[in-house]
Amino acid sequence: MTTERAYHHGDLRRALLTAALDAIAQEGPDALSLRDLARRAGVSHAAPAHHFKDRTGLLTAVAAEGYALFADALAEAPDLRERGVAYVRFAARHPAHFQVMFRPELHRTDDTALLTAKARATDELRAGVDDLTDAARGEDARLAGIAAWSLAHGFATLLLTGNLDGPADGKDPAELFRSVAGFLFRPPTTPGSS
Known part of the structure; x- marks a missing residue:
């Protein structure tokens, strides 16, 4: 079910960035993790790594x-x-x-x-x-x-x-x-x- 939801985002990269911005606004950049980001975006825990490689790649984006x-x-x-x-x-x-x-x-x-x-x-x-x-x-x-x-x-x-x-x-x-x-x-x- 999680994998199916991951492919229905339309623009998964944008959805992940939006979820990251929300998390950063609430808790600061130091608290951001890819696992939490995946949970917030409703995707598999591997989805953020697919788009950004790692946390540093996400914050660079x-x-x-x-x-x-x-x-x-x-x-x-x-x-x-x-x-x-x-x-x-x-x-x-x-x-x-x-x-x-x-x-x-x-x-x-x-x-x-x-x-x-x-x-x-x-x-x-x-x-x-x-x-x-x-x-x-x-x-x-x-x-x-x-x-x-x-x-x-x-x-x-x-x-x-x-x-x-x-x-x-x-x-x-x-x-x-x-x-x-x-x-x-x-x-x-x-x-x-x-």
């Missing part, structure tokens, strides 16, 4: 999918601050992907699909910094990129771990991030101006 979705979200943002907003929204909408993407010890860092998706996301993040004026970016674009990434990633992480519940006071996280970013990424003032 989750990370690659996450980076692809992340790159798409960033590409829609018109400037650096809105890329930060897209970053925060992505984390809030895709917490399981987010938990896996930035933990390279969980996946195969040399996987082609992962490297391609990650490169697209990195290019989108860099494009936001490249769009800054020289005065706003400072002398070192790389450091400006690290500062912007640190702000967005730190904010998203604080949001996902519930650490902004009190300070956010029910405010929309995207709007709150815009305000926070505004404190740090203001156009420089010229001497003598107020």
Whole structure:
């Protein structure tokens, strides 16, 4: 009966990824096992290994999918601050992907699909910094990129771990991030101006 159910999923790979994302969202990536995943998806215990080989392969697929979705979200943002907003929204909408993407010890860092998706996301993040004026970016674009990434990633992480519940006071996280970013990424003032 289990074998019969396994062939009626339509897209078994997608069903397994969805079950994995649900499990990660509930219990974190460290608790994920292929046996539990098979149970959640209602398939034989061998089905996940057929599609992903092992747990690392599954988490690599989750990370690659996450980076692809992340790159798409960033590409829609018109400037650096809105890329930060897209970053925060992505984390809030895709917490399981987010938990896996930035933990390279969980996946195969040399996987082609992962490297391609990650490169697209990195290019989108860099494009936001490249769009800054020289005065706003400072002398070192790389450091400006690290500062912007640190702000967005730190904010998203604080949001996902519930650490902004009190300070956010029910405010929309995207709007709150815009305000926070505004404190740090203001156009420089010229001497003598107020």
